[in-house]
Amino acid sequence: MSTRRSLTEDAQEVFRAIALIELGARMQVLESELTLSRDRMIRLYREIRGVSPPKGMLPFSADWYMTWLANIHASLFYNTYLFLRNEARCSHLDALTKGFRLYLEHCRHSGAEPALDLTRAWTLVRFFDADILQLTPCCRCGGKFVAHRHDLQHNVVCGACQPPSRAGKTKKAAAARRGAEQTESDLPAVVTSDGIAEAA
Structure with missing residues (x-):
């Protein structure tokens, strides 16, 4: 047995x-x-x-997760991971793999390029376990975002609510925006009960 x-x-x-x-x-x-x-x-x-495992050091700085785009993606993944751990009662490893798959699926559906790979996601969880990082509530949207452990907890705004001035102004972002606008213009109109035409 x-x-x-x-x-x-x-x-x-x-x-x-x-x-x-x-x-x-x-x-x-x-x-x-x-x-x-x-x-x-x-x-x-x-x-x-089909290849040998890559060599080299793993990412070791928590500051990487504080940059604007990385912070939004890290916050999305870690909130998903926590839900799977606390609500779905998944083990750490199941929550890591399932949470990362859900994160990739969300990026794919929204047309966003993933900012995290699995190693970054795994390292993020370890930083939380070591009390290096914390989730801080945004005073505007109420969502919780990744922050340093001893950062302010009150009257702080997340990167999604207050992006930097240059956010989304790269050529790649502009092309993605044009693609999204084209997709919306191709959608058929739906007339609501109020007689207002909306995109389907």
Whole structure:
């Protein structure tokens, strides 16, 4: 019975490793989250990605998440992660992978380029666990955004409500905006009960 249980647990670890690798996890993430041997995880990585795992240090600065766009994306992901942990009762690893998939899906539907990769998302969670970061409520929209642990908690505004003056003025953002406007103009009109035509 114990052997069967051990084989089941081993298979579950392999499936977890596959899910993380498919989402772009680095070896350091796999080694921190899983109990498989390093050699085995490297073989899995090569089999799934077709290349050897990349080398190099992981991101280590919490300041990266304070830049305007990164902060919006980090806040979106971490609020999703917390919901899955606290409300859906997911384990840390399930909340990480499911939350990151939901984040990518949201970016895809909204036409936004993801600012986070899985390693950034995983590092973000670790910064919260280490009490380096906190969620701070925005005094305008009421949403909670990522902030340094000892930053002000009152009368602060999130980056979505108060973007910097240059936000969204790049060529890429302008092209995305034009595409969105074109999409809206192509939508058929729907007449409401009040007789007002609205986009479908």
